[in-house]
Amino acid sequence: MILMGVIFAYLLGSIPTAVWYGKIFHGVDVRQHGSGNAGATNSLRTFGRKAGIIVLIIDFLKGFLAVLSARFFFSDTTLDKYLFLMMGIAAVIGHLYPVFAQFRGGKGVATALGVIAASFPMTVILCLVVFLIIVFITKYVSLGSMISALAFPIQIAFNVWGINPDHDPYYLAFGSFLCLILVFTHRHNIQRLMKGTENKIGAKK
Template sequence: MGMLLIICTSILAYLLGSIPTAVWFSKYRYGMDIREHGSGNAGATNTFRVLGKKAGIFVMSIDILKGFTATSLAWVLDYSGMIAPYDEFWIYKMIFYKLIFGSLAIVGHIFPVFANFKGGKGVATLLGMMLAVHHTATLLCVGVFLIVLFAFRYVSLGSLLATLSFPLLLLSPRFRPEDPIVIVFGFLMFTIVALTHQKNIVRLLQGEESRANIRMRKRD
C-alpha cells in the first residue's frame, strides 16, 4: 500500500509539472501557440516577450505554483502515516520526498506529456520547488535574480546566477539545511538549468543574448 501511494504521488507530481501553462493560456486567450513565436520556448520568459506583462505574470505564477504544490505532496505521505512524526529520521525523509516530487514536476515542465513533451526550461517551476524546500534562501535568490535583471537586463543570466546562489547560500552556517542532500541537489539543479540554457550561454558569451526591455510597454 505504501509503495502504491508513493508511485501514485510521483505520477501526480509529474502530471502537475506537465501542465503546459504557457501553451494552454496562449491558445485559449490568444488563439496561438506560444512555441511558434519568439524564442519558441513554452515558458514565462517567452510569454512576457510575446504576449506582454500580464500574460507573463499569470504564466509564471501558475508555473511557480506547480512546483510548490508538487513538492508539497510529500505531506501526503506524512498525513497518511508513512512518515511518522516521532521517527528520528522524519526530517530527512520529508526532504527526500520533497526533492523527488519537485524534481518530477520540473521534468514534467520540461517534457510535458500534455504538450508533446515540448515544454519550457523549468526555472519558474524550480522556484516553486525551492520555496517549498527552503523559502528563506530562495527569497534571497529571487533578490539575486532581480539585481542581475535590472543591472544587465539578461533574464537568462539572472536565472543562472540565482539558481547557483541557492546551494552556495546553503553552504553557509546561517542557512545550512537539516539535510546536506539539499546542497547537492542545489548544484544538480544548477547543472540542469545550465543545460537547458546552453543556447543562452553561448549567446551571452558571444554578446548576442537578447536583453529584457523592462520599461517598454508590451501589448497585453
C-alpha cells in the first residue's frame, strides 16, 4: 500500500500542466520559450494571465490531492502517520521530473504549496504572506518562492522546539527537505539574482 501510494502521488505530480496547456491551446512547448520552465510563471509570461492562473491552480491541486489521497485512501497502513509526507514529496518530484513529459518539468513551487496546504493548513498562510511581501518589494518571483519555502521549516521548528514541544520532529525533516528541493530547482535563478539579470514580474520583455 505504501509503494502504491507513492507511485500514485508521483504519477499525479507528473501531469505536465504547462506543457499540455501550451501544446493543446497554442501548439507550442512552453519549455522552448521564456525561461524554459514548465510552470505557472513561465506560462504567464509566455501565454498570458489566463494560462498562468490555470496552470497554477492545477499544479497546486496535484500536491494538495496527493496528500489528501494519502489520508483518505491509504490510512490503513501502519505508516499512515507519515505516508502523507512521502506522497507529498513524491508529487513534487513528479512535477520536477514528469514521466509524461520526458522528465523535464517545472520548479515545484505550486505543487509544493499544495502539499503544504493539505499537510499544514495554518502554516501555508504565513508562507503565502512571506511570498507576497517579498515579491511586492523586490518584484522577483523566484526570490519570494525561495524565502517562503525557507519560512516553512522555520515555522515547523518553532512547533518542534518551542510552541508545541510534542510536535513530531519528522515534520521538521519533511519541511527542510522540501525547502532544499525548491532551493535546488532555483539554483539558476540564484545565479541570475547574484548577477542582477533575473527577470522581474511585470517587467517589459
